[in-house]
Amino acid sequence: MSDTLVEIRDLKKYFPVMKGVIFQKPIGWVKAVDGVSYTIGTGETLGLVGESGCGKTTTSKLLLMLEKPTSGAIIFRGHDIQTLEKNELKTYRRGVQAVFQDPFSSLNPRIRVGDIIAEPVVVNEPLPKAQMQERVQELLRLVGLNPGASNLFPHEFSGGQRQRIAIARALSLNPSLIVLDEPVSALDVSIRAQIMNLLQDLQQQFGLSYLLIAHDLAAVLHLSTNIAVMYLGKIVEFGTSDELRHKPLHPYTQALFSAALPSHPDEQREEIIIAGEVPSPLNPPAGCRFHPRCPFAKPVCSEIEPALRSATNGHQVACHLYNEPS
């Protein structure tokens, strides 16, 4: 086990639902993230899996400090980031970068690629022009692009190449953590493998940590060290990707595996197709939030909310099936 880079403790983010135009008052709360805890070690990848609306993206926004948490703590290298001074905060922001899903909207079409990649450096630690250029060319080579590309505009590149540019920009400040929000889902199949291999190479070369958000289970399993499965703002299962691949415990995780597409027409799988859709986070069901859709729900599931407990070593699950309430 490597040393911890980021620890998230009981993180919550509630969004108010307002009523009225001038005298607005909250009439309810959307509990987007509701008591999430996890750690990411140096050089590790944590994969967040779940359906839309389960709080994956909100979690990453909290980590990037784009949203303020309602409660809970984010501890980065032993310091709570909410108590950091202005200078330390700048160091933190440098250390945590992001690559987004759609490389067509995450790159400014009016800026040359060289300037896009240089921008974080210019803002944070300005270098002399010659050195700056060298740095940009080095980054372009790192992500497998021609160094001559720095004078071109984003529209001159294909989707996969643009995603490489976005990765180069994220790397420009030598971060220790990169948030990858669906980094390959907008790309063509033959390009996806290229980008996934590139991400793995960079991780090995620089000892980067990744927070990977994706809904493609096979891709997440392939890239991650640990995986957290989220459902309606809570983590329902946490374990290493090998554990999860061979022994998914939570019925929701099992359903996700069964719903994932086969890689061969003869692949036989247990069919657990869950009915219904994700309920509104505005008014989540009482007890276990998954119980209305769960094929194994017991009476206790609608009353008591199961806590996340260790099942086997390092494998945690929040489900009444795995602990008989005494």
Add this chain to the structure above:
Amino acid sequence: MTEPLLDIKQLRTYFVSAKGTRVVKAVDGVSFTLNEGETMGVVGESGSGKTVTSLSILRLLPPAARIVGGEIWFAGENLLTKSEREMQRVRGSQITMILQDPLMSLNPLFTIGNQIGEPLRIHRGMRGHSLTERVKELLRGVRISSPEVRMREYPHQMSGGMRQRIVGAIGISCEPRLLIADEPTTSLDVTIQAQYLNLLKDIQLRSGLAMIFITHNIGIVARMCDKVAVMYAGKLVERAPVRTIFNQPAHPYTEALLNAMPKLTDKTERLWSIEGQPPDLSNLPTGCPFSPRCPKAEDRCHREVPPEYQVGDQHFTRCWLWERR
């Protein structure tokens, strides 16, 4: 064997620029057949011509596109010789299509009931009570609860999965013989996607319609299809029954596509990636379009376009590697 329901012969659809100087061969010599009750998967990357192929079948191409050659035989008639009026009687009645984004294909200003009833009013001339009953039946068929209430609602009141099911209900309302689904589940979550694919399979079992699944996801093909056509840069590079494609891919591109996918069941250390970029259709390489990225390419591949070879039972591929055998 009986005559296939759909028989496409050497279809060529080109996009021509306004002055006629630039020609983009979006679909270039595509042939395949589809029988009643069968499902075919058309796989390929963006720009490989999958969508243009399906739009050519319905003759719903954008103004710049022209079908310059080939034949499309559907139920014994050549669709390319039909007049626009005759085509209108085919679309939505005999052949229907489900598009990727249900928010784009539903009209936000009309109720669900109205939109499901539209093809029935136009093609079947249904009105009044019988129309309402049929719409309810269709909504129940795609597992939407309380259809009486739902049919008076608007698309924005539904979730993405429900909207896509409604588009499905519109698609099957006139009991078509062929349903073309263009990436029908890309915008859906995995569990909803599984529900939707099961629903389509059920509908097919009940009504015996033929389906064409256009997708870039090999997984959907593995789950849903009886046969597969793999497209690359406007050409159909391989077609075969689904198990043959997965067990003995003949074309290097198909093989690479299968290997580039991470597996759910066992761990692969490194994915096999296809180097390079998909080609620009307006500036295709000479020879086989896949040759610049092909690990097995020989001199000849860079010079001449390979013809289609038969490599097995119902198994065809366009690759020079198969010439000697």
